[in-house]
Amino acid sequence: MSIQFLCVSCRQPIEIDDQWAMKVVECPYCHEQVTAPASSTYQPGEPLVARGVAGGPPSAVMSAPAAGPMTPERTRSGNAVAVASLVLSGLSLLLFVVFMGLMGAKLSSMKMSPSATPEQQVQDAQQFVLDAAEKGEPWVFTAIFLMIGALACWPAGVICGLIGVSKPVRRGYAITGLVAAAIPLAIVLAAMLV
Numbered sequence: 001m002s003i004q005f006l007c008v009s010c011r012q013p014i015e016i017d018d019q020w021a022m023k024v025v026e027c028p029y030c031h032e033q034v035t036a037p038a039s040s041t042y043q044p045g046e047p048l049v050a051r052g053v054a055g056g057p058p059s060a061v062m063s064a065p066a067a068g069p070m071t072p073e074r075t076r077s078g079n080a081v082a083v084a085s086l087v088l089s090g091l092s093l094l095l096f097v098v099f100m101g102l103m104g105a106k107l108s109s110m111k112m113s114p115s116a117t118p119e120q121q122v123q124d125a126q127q128f129v130l131d132a133a134e135k136g137e138p139w140v141f142t143a144i145f146l147m148i149g150a151l152a153c154w155p156a157g158v159i160c161g162l163i164g165v166s167k168p169v170r171r172g173y174a175i176t177g178l179v180a181a182a183i184p185l186a187i188v189l190a191a192m193l194v
């Protein structure tokens, strides 16, 4: 037996096994999570089979050899924002690390008087970068692009991560994205405190 109903989100006809009655399933069309009715509310032509998502079927059914609508499909179900958070935060972190590496390499090549105070060293470093920009040295522009890229991806990654953790699927991706986004911030804050 199966239950046919219309997805409340996209109005496409979907079909599920009886064991998913009154439970949350993922619509195969729009991938929204919808609650199945207790019995059919739609007479089907050729409905697609929905994937089970949360609050699974009774354990007796889950352990049956037929495996039910759970497992493999479940791991593939959406939460695109969590994935986006992971990608954006990772990209931001990568650009930030490359930027830091480039700046570190260039500044270490700069002549620094050993008697300079930390304040003078910061001023010298700023002057070094400004001079390089004035001379049109390509690495300055590369550094600016890296920094803009990192700054652009960072808030997008944080926002996607915050949205992604509210969804039951792929929450780990969103959390990892938020952690990746927090690393550059932590480095900058630590540098300011030193």
Ligand SMILES: [Zn+2]
Pocket: 007, 008, 009, 010, 011, 012, 027, 028, 029, 030, 031, 032
């Ligand atoms: Zn739908």
